Amino acid sequence: MALKLCSTGLVVEENSSYSFASLLDAILRGIGQVFLQNNSYAGLLFLIGIFYNSILFGFAVLVGTIVSTMTAISFGVNKDQIRAGLFGFNGALVGIALLYFLQPESLTWAYVIFASACSTVAMASAIRLFDVWKMPTLTSPFVLTTLCFLLACARFGRLHSTQILPTAGLPMVITVVDGVVNFSTVVEGLFKGIAQVFFQENAVTGGLFTLGLFISSRRAGVMAILGSLIGLMVAWGLGASEPAIRSGAFGFNSALTAIALGSTLLAFNTASVIYTMIAAVATVIASAALSAALQPLGMPALTLPFVVTVWLFFLGSSLFNKLRN
């Protein structure tokens, strides 16, 4: 097996049988898989949505997806997993998250490339680990990799964070409710909630993402809207601050939970729709809890609330006979 070093420093099999078209397809599906859609058109629309909001983030997503997919190919992952984009979506998110929280300097790009390669190892590891329960990895490899690479910056003087990275602090019980929620908060928050899955606080981008979801699966589109709306409403009812609600901060995890349970993992019947809605509400509590839990580390919760809630409701579903058809 002849090996050569390619320009990104990763090892690629010389007579690799991936055509350019099949690689492009795998990469677009990888971007689509961020919303659990194994669909290259959806992936393309997501990518357009990101480039619409920011060229920097568009490139970050591309670099992350390409590096993580190439790493998987280099170490010999089975073709069907590559083609489904399973080794692209974590890299896509790692790329965008690191450039969201770190200054776009050359060392950061090197860091992004290495982190994206590591996300492939984390994904392979997660697949093997959760296979015992036939449980999906969701975006756990992305969360693990990103938190690890962001936390590490506290020890390394040459990596510089942006102002967006939360400051470490002790969580305090807030007693005031900030700002007044009105109709524009709800509409903006709804679509920004969907856009925030890719860290884009932009309602038009959220609209493009929703369109991509409807192209791939009507049920996924409906679930994303319902999930984001539930996230927003519950956060409002419990007294979250208006700016946080408007920014979509309480929408994206619930949207992902609704898509995962409501259109992918469970059989479709009345009980499972109710179950999915309970999970979407629970995701809001989990978001608040995990964001507070990570505060002493100055770390964002990312999509961890979605991951943890869906795991819980997915594992639990096996004991609930009403959720079967």
Add this chain to the structure above:
Amino acid sequence: MALKLCSTGLVVEENSSYSFASLLDAILRGIGQVFLQNNSYAGLLFLIGIFYNSILFGFAVLVGTIVSTMTAISFGVNKDQIRAGLFGFNGALVGIALLYFLQPESLTWAYVIFASACSTVAMASAIRLFDVWKMPTLTSPFVLTTLCFLLACARFGRLHSTQILPTAGLPMVITVVDGVVNFSTVVEGLFKGIAQVFFQENAVTGGLFTLGLFISSRRAGVMAILGSLIGLMVAWGLGASEPAIRSGAFGFNSALTAIALGSTLLAFNTASVIYTMIAAVATVIASAALSAALQPLGMPALTLPFVVTVWLFFLGSSLFNKLRN
């Protein structure tokens, strides 16, 4: 399958075949299962003990147990698990814990109802997760649910905590030993240690709990007393503060560990009694460690020290041939 919404907002099968008597039995066994006793008389005595100390907490336990049991019935959990009270004890503890740490306002009660329903999902999930090792869930679903719902309050302005919730802080190595331990510290601490399993700092309540344990199983009763005593003595020896010892704070986890390993999970012989006592001592260390570990979050350790220690000693026991008969 016709479905209707019942008053608590949960879905119940119309022609449910649970009689009132069997439901009552399941609920009392659910309360009994907090001490690992599948026994309705024990559950009744525990309930009386709680009402003796506080009517509010008595209602909290009832609401939590009923909601979590009804949720399990609604989603079609198998009848034998419902009847053994397996879907009641986490709700019982979630109900009491949330009302212990949050103001008894109407939003808190709604929060308790939703959290108790979620504890059922967490329980189903934990059963499936730990089935791989044939490992009991213990009260892990309660701990997970309660920590999540308490932590979330840091982000929600409409939920108000009581003074009892610890303040977030950095753990410091204490160098002074507070107060003098005397005979009354030991007696009070011993029974309050047993009462604290249900968050009741009341020696009479602890006495009623002990009586309930003896009714259900003499070995469980002896183990509870031994465990609470060991917890107290070790904490004293290592220099814990007198008020903490008197309150039973170092007794309840050790009491539960001793009951679980000494009367439920292991074969009964000399080596396993010694093993159980080592576990009871280890539980004190785990209590101190987990309480310090959760301090930056301002969160209580609840029964997590018991859960973690018993898991460790239970899993480990499979390699120790002397613990078999």
Add this chain to the structure above:
Amino acid sequence: MALKLCSTGLVVEENSSYSFASLLDAILRGIGQVFLQNNSYAGLLFLIGIFYNSILFGFAVLVGTIVSTMTAISFGVNKDQIRAGLFGFNGALVGIALLYFLQPESLTWAYVIFASACSTVAMASAIRLFDVWKMPTLTSPFVLTTLCFLLACARFGRLHSTQILPTAGLPMVITVVDGVVNFSTVVEGLFKGIAQVFFQENAVTGGLFTLGLFISSRRAGVMAILGSLIGLMVAWGLGASEPAIRSGAFGFNSALTAIALGSTLLAFNTASVIYTMIAAVATVIASAALSAALQPLGMPALTLPFVVTVWLFFLGSSLFNKLRN
């Protein structure tokens, strides 16, 4: 089965069939297993290296190894596991770590004995837990036991920490790069990195450890040097402080990762050597991340970065076909 209490308070089978020679062999292999070497000569050289630097730590290692091995024998662990030193290496590390971070008072020694016994339970538990994935426990029982026993000191007035235990604080993003790295930093850091596996900041001790590794396995020796060097270089490149680099703080986890993946767990070919080197780099990021993550608790990361990284890369390897021969 007649039982008697031996002087350390542990129970030993009366007609135990372990000869003194076989016990001595098990204990030396236990010390060797800290570097994953099932080799008594390596263990002896490691012990000499520790005594060379500090008589206190030499005794700590002996006490920890003996107590944890005897505990395993007492509860009837299978002979082949005892003989391979599998129930010694966690105790060895627990003993040295507790005496590194706590004052060498009589209560500390009692604490060390109890903790070493608990490390045996943690090891048995870890073997059973990870058996599902055929995954090695590595030093996870040591890390768990030590963090638990050190954290517990925050609640116990009679245990006194040394100045070396980190102070609890919130992790801050450092923006300055401390000190200038020169040739002496690299040489000292390289060997101290290997010595730090046993908490010894001494280059000669590191040299003796390396010699021991070469005696046991040439590939293990080469991997240790490569790993320590990679750890140091990456930390330097990312802007770690010079004193931290010189002390070997960024070397020992990478050295262990390289030994584990490069000479024990993976098949030996070009792809797996590249994979091991990526893992060694990833260990540096994990070290920085975990050290920052534990800062609010004032706890050291110990060998947790090695454990977590190797688990990840080991589990992941099953999906990478190029890593097979």
